[in-house]
Amino acid sequence: MANKKTAKKADKKVAKKEQKIKIQVATLEEAVAKLQELSSEKKRKFVESVDVAINLGIDIKQTDQFVRGSVLLPNGSGKKVKVVVFTADEAKKKEAIEAGAVFAGFEDLVAKVEGGFVDFDSCIATPDIMAKISKIAKILGPRGLMPSPKNGTVTPDVKKAVSEALKGKVNFKNDKAGIVHCLVGKVDFKNDALIENIKAVAKTVKEAKPEGSKGKFIKKFHLSATMGTAIEVSVDAI
Numbered sequence: 034m035a036n037k038k039t040a041k042k043a044d045k046k047v048a049k050k051e052q053k054i055k056i057q058v059a060t061l062e063e064a065v066a067k068l069q070e071l072s073s074e075k076k077r078k079f080v081e082s083v084d085v086a087i088n089l090g091i092d093i094k095q096t097d098q099f100v101r102g103s104v105l106l107p108n109g110s111g112k113k114v115k116v117v118v119f120t121a122d123e124a125k126k127k128e129a130i131e132a133g134a135v136f137a138g139f140e141d142l143v144a145k146v147e148g149g150f151v152d153f154d155s156c157i158a159t160p161d162i163m164a165k166i167s168k169i170a171k172i173l174g175p176r177g178l179m180p181s182p183k184n185g186t187v188t189p190d191v192k193k194a195v196s197e198a199l200k201g202k203v204n205f206k207n208d209k210a211g212i213v214h215c216l217v218g219k220v221d222f223k224n225d226a227l228i229e230n231i232k233a234v235a236k237t238v239k240e241a242k243p244e245g246s247k248g249k250f251i252k253k254f255h256l257s258a259t260m261g262t263a264i265e266v267s268v269d270a271i
Contacts, residue, residue, distance in 0.1 A: 068264055077260065081258040083219060084216055084256075085254065088254075089213060089251065090246060097245050100205075101183050102238070103184035104203060118136070119139060119159070121161070122159065125189075125191050129191045136153075143166055143168070146173070157187075160188070203217075253265065
């Protein structure tokens with residue numbers, strides 16, 4: 034008897050879960066409106082972030098089909114960002130701090146990271162010292178913080194890089210399932226602002242399509258809040 038009750042509970046949980054993931058809409062406008070509606074019903078004690086999940090038609094076994102890049106969100110991310118800069122140039126250190134970086138340095142910053150300092154969201158480096166900070170790649174890499182020329186975080190123009198990071202520049206790359214996850218704003222953004230950010234990310238991901246990728250590139254497109262249900266948006270609307 035107990036087993037039957039347990040089975041029924043399990044079935045209900047599965048059915049409820051399946052019902053949640055079946056939210057589908059035809060346009061971004063509908064998706065954003067639904068997302069904000071669901072978020073307001075929950076009455077969170079914090080403002081939820083909004084993310085997109087884009088299922089790509091890539092072969093993740095082929096290294097030349099990896100998708101990664103960055104995009105400056107037109108309306109910012111809504112997130113307070115902490116930036117650090119790796120550079121040995123004293124003038125560039127000054128530029129970085131004046132632009133808003135929380136720390137700029139070279140050997141002293143490497144030592145801080147080795148000591149456990151990872152309280153930052155974006156990491157920028159000048160090209161001349163990239164080889165010299167490779168020893169902390171095992172710390173920065175898993176956190177998605179390792180500077181890379183592909184997303185503009187390895188650059189001699191640290192002032193511009195820091196400024197863009199603070200204004201809402203976000204990085205993206207596909208995961209092991211061939212899905213790109215990317216922050217696009219907060220649920221309390223105005224609808225038009227959120228939609229504009231989403232379109233900017235979608236456009237940039239499309240432009241990053243590898244030459245070796247054949248067939249339909251964007252297979253599925255989902256929008257979700259931090260603790261909310263994923264909403265599937267028609268790919269034709271993207």
